[in-house]
Amino acid sequence: MAASTLTEVARLAGVSPATASRVLNGSARKPGKDIADRVRQAAESLGYIPNAQAQGLAKSSSGLIGLIVHDIADPYFAAIARGVQAAAREQRKMVLLATTGGAPGEEREAVAAFAARRADSIVIAGSRSCRTEDRDDNTELAAELDRYCRNGGRVAVVGHPVVGATAPEGYHVVAVPNQELAGALAVELAAGWDGDFVIIGGPEGLLTSDDRIRGFQEGLARAGRAPAEILRTAFNRAGGYDAGLQLAARIKSGASGGGEAAAPKLCIFAVNDVMAIGASAALRAEGLRIPRDATIAGFDDIETLRDFRPALSTVRLPLEEIGRLATRATGRMSGDSDADEDGEQPTVTGEVTLRRSTEAVA
């Protein structure tokens, strides 16, 4: 038994398919009450479910929103996804998920797949990469997005515009003030600590990571401090752990040379919370304590990590809101008035949140 069609419903109700369509799926023309009831009843008794594919084909719009993330199990992306999902629901759309591991090549594929499905809009979360090895893929990604936009698609990117993308109509960027916030974090940390800083960053070329590093260094400079050393590692927990091990060794050797053993030796800034947690775990595994032997701060304020002890100093980012904003940005009708200056990008603000992990020991 195949799903019943509009035609069957129409026949059962004794009307034409056109009329049935008009009553069942919102149309400008409203058929008469009695007929409408008959159709609705017929639909009910047949368990009619409109074929969204056919509808989409006929109307050329699918009610789909494509979401591209690196990894849906990463709490950072999961939080954004929640926002996207919420906004999608507001627009009565469904979200199509694609995970790419951050590779521009796979992101290009995902965009193509979304385009094939005629997704109404695409939200790209996740850090852009501008490593030279990704150059070509990035170019293709940009071209693919461009084409998608020209065909009427709307896209929103969280963070940075796709490298090399021109800005056609319908291309939105939800800017995240990574640099400013990292700077503010540095300033605040510098106020309570006069020792050395070290940064655990992601691979060079990861824009989000680079921005945060740059911002932090600028903040340090503003506070009259020397730039921090930068450790490059993977942009995840494992990377943080590795870097943590290195730093632990260094701290321990430093302690043997130094005098009092009870003062922190280092203030560590990991460019995201997950890395910070990894680093903390490494320090702990090496017998070091936070904030006694070293202080540490992260970035993002991941919800699941808030109960972590010692409480992690970080920069609060409204992740869910970011997802929602990005999605909404793509949702505006193209004919929307309201002096839509095309720019008018929504603004995201974060907040430096100092907690126990950077409490300077007096």
Added chain:
Amino acid sequence: MAASTLTEVARLAGVSPATASRVLNGSARKPGKDIADRVRQAAESLGYIPNAQAQGLAKSSSGLIGLIVHDIADPYFAAIARGVQAAAREQRKMVLLATTGGAPGEEREAVAAFAARRADSIVIAGSRSCRTEDRDDNTELAAELDRYCRNGGRVAVVGHPVVGATAPEGYHVVAVPNQELAGALAVELAAGWDGDFVIIGGPEGLLTSDDRIRGFQEGLARAGRAPAEILRTAFNRAGGYDAGLQLAARIKSGASGGGEAAAPKLCIFAVNDVMAIGASAALRAEGLRIPRDATIAGFDDIETLRDFRPALSTVRLPLEEIGRLATRATGRMSGDSDADEDGEQPTVTGEVTLRRSTEAVA
């Protein structure tokens, strides 16, 4: 400029749409090499992207997998989603996401939406509810799923079958041995602790929660212990926190009455990790220490929570694998031979993992 169509490509290549279709999208018949090349080149130069909607309509199959979760930002579901995503990729399909907050009514809507989009299969994660207030919604959910299956859809449910669902062809259940594992956990805990147990459970009627509670009690009985008291609360971090506050008060008052203050007063079993973390946070906020004043265990072994200190005793569940299995279960071609006994449900095994949070103080 609208996206170019197959017909345009065909015209450019000087062949019929039929031929173009055959070369560009897998068909049984392979046109001649020279012609194929010409078509491919035409497609390339036009930047042709097949319209998946039209393809779906024509083939009546969409290449979509619907995933239903309570909340994508919950690490439990995020982990499952990762597995689903991975398996979907194996099958060259995309995943459609729906979040429902666990309400059967919304789940029904999601199933209908998936059915409308002609999703090839649906994976339902998240605890089934059998509260009486959900009775009607559950019935409708079951009916909707039933219809979906009869129309050729395949569905996999993680954990329990949908309440009231008959088991039509194409309906798979990935059983999670919650009860057995909770029992095993209880037994192991009982071996190292001879005081009282208390369970922090979800609302009554949440099948996953109920199973774990029942299993734990059985394990206790097997170990010759009295059943634990059960605290009902919300199935999330906040619920755990609330319950934790109650228990903290109780522990403290008990301590005033009791003798030595340095022995744990209680062994707490929270039915999932997130609740356990919430409870831990509450105890800590009340000045209690784990495992000194109380020991605690969770369930799921959420990855993000593994760096939590004190390390949480829990039951390791292969969440990602579960998502993958569920998805694969729906992927088998209906004509698959291999003595497909229809039953042959994949098996999930977990593992009791005792860590610091339940280390009995000697």
Added chain:
DNA sequence: CTGGTCTGGGAAAGCGCATTCCCACTACGT
């Protein structure tokens, strides 16, 4: 050299729905 089977390409019929156009009919106006 003819009748037969293959082979590879094209024509055309949908897939299920939205929508434009058209027509019959009613309700007015003067």
Added chain:
DNA sequence: ACGTAGTGGGAATGCGCTTTCCCAGACCAG
């Protein structure tokens, strides 16, 4: 009374693609 605008329903077309079905030519055996 007739004419006109307005209303509500149906026929038909097309969205972009897949897939039979058909046909022309190639190729082989007899």
